[in-house]
Amino acid sequence: MKVTKMISRKMAGGILLGFLAVAGIVTGSQGSVTVYAAEELQGSGTAEDPYVITGSEDLWKFAEIVKASSDRNECAKVADGVTEIDTTVRGEKKDLTWNPIGDSSGSYKGVFDGNGAEITIHADRSINNNAGLFGILGSGGEIRNVTTAGSSKGWDSVGGICGQACSDAKIVNCNNKADITAQGGQAGGLAGYASSAQIESDTSISNTGAVTGTANVGGLVGQASGGMKVIVHEGILNSGAITAKSSGYVGGLIGYADLASIQADADIINTGKISSMGSNTSMGAGGLIGYGIDISIISRNGMLQNKGEVTAAITSVGGIGGHMTSSDNSNCQIQAAKGVINTGRITGKNSVGGVVGEYAYSAPMTSMDGFILNRGAVEGNGDNVGGVIGRMGSNSDGSKYGNMGDVTNTGKYTGGVIGSWDSNTSLENSFNIGNVVVTGEDAADVGGIAGRFTGVNIKNCYHTTEYPLIGNGEAEKDEITGKISNCYCMEKNTLPWDGEITKTTKAFTDGEVAYLLDGSGDSRRAELIWGQKIGTDQTPVLGGMTVYQDGSIYSNADGHHYGVPQYTWSESDMSCTARRICEGCENEESETVTASYTEEKAGCETNGKKEYKAEFKNPSFEVQTKTIMTDSLGHDVTDAVWSKDEKAHWKDCKNGCGKKLEQAEHTFQTIIDRQATESTEGSSHEECSVCGYQKAAVVIPVTGKEETTNEQPSNTNTLTVGQVVVNKADGSFYTIKKNAGKVHEVEYKAPKNKKQTKIAVPDSIKINGATYKVTSIAKSAFKNNKKLKTVTIGKNVSKIGENVFSGCKKLKTITIKSTKLKAKTLSKSTFKGITKATTVKVPKKKLSAYKKLFKSRGLSSKVKVKAY
Template structure:
């Protein structure tokens, strides 16, 4: 009968006061499709369960389910659905219509596809992927001319899946492993909402799946969307081939992303590529599906020999992995980037570095939690040259192993300036306010600081906890720190016993130097002073100020009032030497509890009051130390010790 297929389905109708049953006819109208396969069960008069398991097919369309009204827009039923039937009598006929989503090829204006609705957005994907009767094209230009809605109300207020997943139209990424996307998508200030994909066995899922050559995404928002996949799961670009340029400008993503390797905006970037993220951000929920390797608030990971620039951008999405010991190995979470260089261990040690990483005027604002390592901005960095400038982390960071307020691990050359961490940090291995672990590096830090509390805890004797205010553990590195400070409390927890950690750096190291800096909140500048209060003060500190007491509390290097009354700020601001200019410091006495890096000088300081006080004569056999007028420790007065660098003067009045 024409193109219609009639199917007889007998059902038992349970009547309330009768044992009789009814039988009726169900007519399945394919509505233009072919190849129907089905399985059915008995129906009742009030409810029926559809068991058509295999979708029928239609060229240029996506099968969504069955509806009682032909071409209904929103109401349809899928396999396994319980549906309300109209009242039926014995022998009646009920017609179900196949519901189709039409894929439409958008029109070009001045060589650029104009996307006005979801049908044309899928048409763009079909065109790039060469699917069905759509002729494949490369080097695409596309523009949104309206807000696009694919599915409605996908997420709830907690970024969990709210809609019935069986009724959601699944997204088809633009570009796949055989047909890469290259070109430009200009959102022109519009949004795409309701993208949905859920297949934990499939990877490289995003608005654009695979990218090649050059990809630009501009002025576009993705909202109310939900992706679950294996790896390379992201909002804008899932993965790239080698030698690919990706630029994301003035754009944002708010959605839930779950993948073993995932990024808020960009997934895996292969080697010898470049990525530029400018004035863009991610928000929502970013987590793992099963296993987990790397998660990055903006970018998942970047391969060697690449160039990365992140400017005026931020993450405020909650990024986390399950806090479990079994997942602690090789798990990396970064507020902006999971890892830079050393992609999947493919490359030799000499090949694992990227060329350049620049992070400027960018930040992480959200909590990060990992069963492994956490970096407020970047998890791991292997870079020939890196710059972190005017950037910060304010999110609370928790890791089962190492945690760095800005960077967990770095190897290479880096310049950091005008950057800070203010989030609370807690980890089960090495924890530091700025960078937790440094290896084979040349690092220069200036005008940067930490105000977040730092806690390293003992994982049952598995790893001895190390906590420090700015820098953690060094290995074969050169580190210079100038005009910087720590105000956060620093603690190491050993079960019920808590010790103070290091204020500036965890270990004494000949490759490190600190100039014109200070620490409060932790009693020590570096941990060697824990057991050696009267050891020779190392050359690594110059004009460095800190509160410290001997074991019997008989010696004060700098009293708390020295930091509040402007004395320390005056000494910091007055320092000049070896390229370090102290004029970056300032303090408004009575308002600022500590010196700050505002360059305003010291307001309200009274130099007539002595701040570095003369030490009272110690009791017999008591431990003591001698400090100069600037508060620098003077070694034990023994000819065998080097103390000629210091001049002992009476306090200035």
């Protein structure tokens, strides 16, 4: 029976309940089926018209449709625009456990297209097998464009995408973020078990979830067989922690593989921690492959690389592969265009290597443009421990192996590159610059390149350890004789083998050894393998910069071997001379060129800069530059006249930078142009005491018969607060402050002119017959009166404004009769400009108080304050 539709919400509730009662479908504990009244799924479930999944409810319905189907080949696609589906929520129900689609009663054979969505599951089949978004993906089944998240648990065959993928099933463009746990074995980020299946991607694939099982645990697939293939057009990445809890067969990509292949155009990388908690009888832990039989892993245009720590107490542990072996399949290979590299720390018991723990392929590891290189620390606790390979049992030669990490072991057969070489083949063009350290009673057979070597020969290799090239004992000396050629060690190696040439540290650093590794004289090969950037590289480098020989001199240049050029600028900086001298024959090359320059002139506030550039015709001389900085000019207002407008005045910088300097608002004082008389009007104007800006003149009315007034009206009550009047008695200007009832007060505003040498601020003045107390002195009242020598301040003054005495350079005496001054009636700049040449006299009873008061308001302690 094939179910293609769900019950419509449009059906009457009674009909639905009746149907459920007759059918015997119930809701309850695990194993029962929950039926939801809902709209039909869009689509018919065929490949041409798949069901449309719009959310969690639809996905649950689809799972129920497939479960009820006899063929289990229904197809579905997540709707466009749906990016996330959380199956732990269905309607009002939460924390739901997902039932995988397809199981042992019938595998899924349809096509499910996630359309790029991330689907969160909580699959928990702890006592059952085949857990994942799908349980078993069978013949013709295909899952594409899905990323799984959440968690998936089961006994065996547990994955994020599916528990099992077999019989030509496909997983396409899928990734996993879910944490995977198998109580038994076969746990993988995409599939727990894959046989004769294919994993492929138009872009890249990745696993970021933690994967845990007892054995056969991998970031992509736990166990692969039957020619399973992984084909990716970009790269492959595992960053999740991969753990085998009680055995081996654990890898960043595949835990256990028997006849499989992995191929990517770009890098294949593991960055996750790989762990095995198994005993020493277990085997196979690797950054990419744990245990591989007849498996190829190829990066066509990138690298094979492990960056994660690989930690185990078992046999066959390596950065790329733990145990790699082949039966009669000669096509198996480990190959990468740009290098096979390990940088992670590798820890194991027996057969431990930075790249591979045990290697027994018929074909060698190769890299077209790179090398087989280990940079991580390698630690063993048994036999066969090497910087690159722990135990070599391959029937192929090894070449371009390099180790830069420290190698430590407590057992036998420890080497900087190979722990034990047990095949009838050769090793060449390899090196070790890592430390080799052995401890313990069982430690034996230690070599700078190989701990034990029974192959054909070793040639064109070097190491920097204190040990001999290979660690074979004295009893095997005859077997080794003649097998070592053109290999080099440092002076600290006191027991070199026949054919192992001792060289000084200088010979390693100055390029001599790099040159000799490719042969010399007629035996020097045409296609060089070794090189070294002299002065930078401390030892020879595979594929390094070419080294040339001229007598006893080695350099990176053919012919003369010049030292570092020296450059000298002329005194004017307009020319530069380059010189270099050949270290062999002292031939000198020199060239002098005229420098070009660009200039940024200094501004008033910015530094200037002149940049010189000398370019030489000789390509061996580098372009030289020199920068000369000049200080900023600073603004210049020397002899500058004031610029002004109706609000302010300023001085323009003479350098033309446009900066307005010393800008301030006008300080006006009233100037009497003509005094008014009883019969003739007068005139006055306000003029800035700083820049001379003048406001329009104003008329001073005739005085009339009242001699005590000038411009004031005849009636006191007609004067308004703020009105400026002129006191005829002293010609000074006053501002009306209070004029109500019997209270009349004015503020001393300004003297009649700035030529006065003496000014007395009276106690009061008379206006139109009324007496006005002088209670304050306006700000800037005497400012810039350069002839003023004495000032007397009346007894009614209780407030003195800002900058009253500023600019009064000849001021000698200030007599203050008032006893009413307080801190709040004095400005902090009231006494600004008063120097020690001025004496301030105050009432005797206020002497002590005024000294403290004036000092707090800015009067210099150098100014004398005394009683009169």
